Amino acid sequence: MLLTGLHVYPVKSMYRLSPDTAEVHPWGLAGDRRWMLADATGRFVSQRENAALGQVRPALLPDGSLVLTAPDGSRIEVPAPAVAAGDPLADVEVWGTRFHAAEAPKEAHHWIAEHLGDYRLVHLDDPRARPVDPEYGTPGDTVSMADGFPLLLTTTASLDRLNELIAAEHPDEHAPLPMERFRPNAVVAGAEPWAEDGWRRIRIGGLTFKVVKPCGRCVITTTDQETGERRGKEPLRTLARHHRLLRKAAFGQNLIPERPAGVEGDVLGTLRLGDEVEVLEDGAHWPADGR
Numbered sequence: 670m671l672l673t674g675l676h677v678y679p680v681k682s683m684y685r686l687s688p689d690t691a692e693v694h695p696w697g698l699a700g701d702r703r704w705m706l707a708d709a710t711g712r713f714v715s716q717r718e719n720a721a722l723g724q725v726r727p728a729l730l731p732d733g734s735l736v737l738t739a740p741d742g743s744r745i746e747v748p749a750p751a752v753a754a755g756d757p758l759a760d761v762e763v764w765g766t767r768f769h770a771a772e773a774p775k776e777a778h779h780w781i782a783e784h785l786g787d788y789r790l791v792h793l794d795d796p797r798a799r800p801v802d803p804e805y806g807t808p809g810d811t812v813s814m815a816d817g818f819p820l821l822l823t824t825t826a827s828l829d830r831l832n833e834l835i836a837a838e839h840p841d842e843h844a845p846l847p848m849e850r851f852r853p854n855a856v857v858a859g860a861e862p863w864a865e866d867g868w869r870r871i872r873i874g875g876l877t878f879k880v881v882k883p884c885g886r887c888v889i890t891t892t893d894q895e896t897g898e899r900r901g902k903e904p905l906r907t908l909a910r911h912h913r914l915l916r917k918a919a920f921g922q923n924l925i926p927e928r929p930a931g932v933e934g935d936v937l938g939t940l941r942l943g944d945e946v947e948v949l950e951d952g953a954h955w956p957a958d959g960r
Contacts, residue, residue, distance in 0.1 A: 670946035672873055673825065674848065674856025679727040679735060680790075681705035681814050682715035684894070685849070686727070693876055693926050693937045696796045696811045697819035698854055700729050703796065705770075705814045706781065706788040711761040713814065714788050716889045720897045721785055735792075737780070745780045747773050751794050759791050763814055768798040770814075796935075801925065805881040810925055818923035821884055822865060823853040827920065830862035835907045846904055849894045851886070851920055857946050865922045866914065866954040874944030876937060878924040883955050885917030914955040 677686045681702045692699040706714040706722070716722050728736040733749040750756035750771035758769045770791035777790045793799070793814055801810045801818055812819050825848070832845045848856055855873065857865070868880040886908060891899050908918035926937055 670857050670859035672855060672940060672942060672944040672946055673858040674853065675940060675942060676852070676854055676856075677701045678852065679704055679729050680722075680725070680737070681713060682722040682889075683737075684723055684726045685852070686729070690939055690941045692939050693820075694796065694935050695819070695926060695928065695937065696799075697813045697815060698940075699936075701854065702813040702815045703793045704735055705761075705763075705791060705793075706785070707759060707761045707770075707791055708788055711759060711767070713761065713763045714786075716892055717887055719786060720892050720899060723892065723894050724897045725784065739784045741784075743780070743784065745777060747777045747790065749794075750774070750792050756794075759789060761791055763799070764816060766799055770794065770798075802882075805923075806925055818881060819926060820854040820878065820924040821852070821921050822855045822857060822878075822880075822924055823848060823851050823921040824860045824862075824865050825856060825858045826860050826862045827865065831904055831907065831912070831920070834911050835903050838907065839903070842901065843903070846890075847894075850890045850892070850904070851884075852889065852894075853921055855924070855940065859946070863912070863954075866919075867951050868922065868948050869952045870948075870950035871924075872945075872947045872949055874938070874940055876929065876940065877927045877949065879927060880922050881925055882923045883914040883917070883919040884921040884923055885915065886920050890920070913957040916958060919955075 675691050677698050677700050679700050724740050726738040735747045738744045750773050756771045759772045761770050771794040773790040781788050781790055797811050801812045836843045871878050890904050893900055905918050
């Protein structure tokens with residue numbers, strides 16, 4: 670099995686970057702979801718509420734600044750705010766977990782309001798501020814502003830099988846779904862369909878990862894990531910019938926990186942396209958009913 674896709678989402682729910690290599694930190698790939706939009710209550714905003722987020726193109730500069738480009742070509746460069754620089758902190762929330770993030774300058778809020786809505790742009794200045802779900806992680810495991818875990822892995826074989834199921838049941842309304850609908854960080858080729866549901870620990874290149882939980886899917890998977898259009902009921906309809914795990918329509922597995930022996934600091938190692946993938950521990954597939 671080989672690593673054939675790497676994706677980083679600098680701003681939660683915005684467009685992706687697809688590098689050939691990516692450093693791995695304890696809380697995720699370098700630069701992944703360290704920024705997000707928050708509403709007036711501090712709750713995160715995603716494509717679930719506003720599909721237009723996915724049409725804004727982000728870029729990261731070497732100094733950590735964020736560049737956003739709207740579909741109309743409008744562009745803004747935002748320096749990364751930081752507590753040490755005296756930037757204000759915002760109390761924000763992702764799926765019930767509240768933590769602090771640094772607010773971007775007012776100019777960024779005005780640009781966001783013009784193109785997306787009345788939201789604040791915030792930056793996770795301290796990536797250790799948000800723990801993963803203790804039911805699946807261990808003390809000290811943290812995550813960026815991703816939904817729940819540091820990395821999301823999918824496999825090309827499972828996508829092929831899903832597309833086969835959709836085509837068999839709904840041939841008149843189906844075009845093959847691209848992997849981008851599922852917004853993974855790591856894509857693996859060479860596995861059997863749904864094999865990842867039984868993985869418990871894997872190696873990618875020189876790094877190892879705990880495979881901790883299936884990813885329950887939402888309406889974002891019905892959204893064309895290139896146009897922002899919602900496109901019917903797939904893949905949720907077919908996943909709900911054929912691939913329910915832990916009571917949810919599921920696709921992909923969440924990962925937590927393990928710290929290699931002797932490695933200190935934030936950089937655990939680097940993933941590269943073409944890295945070999947090996948299953949180190951296998952187990953029973955996750956149950957559909959959550960038991």
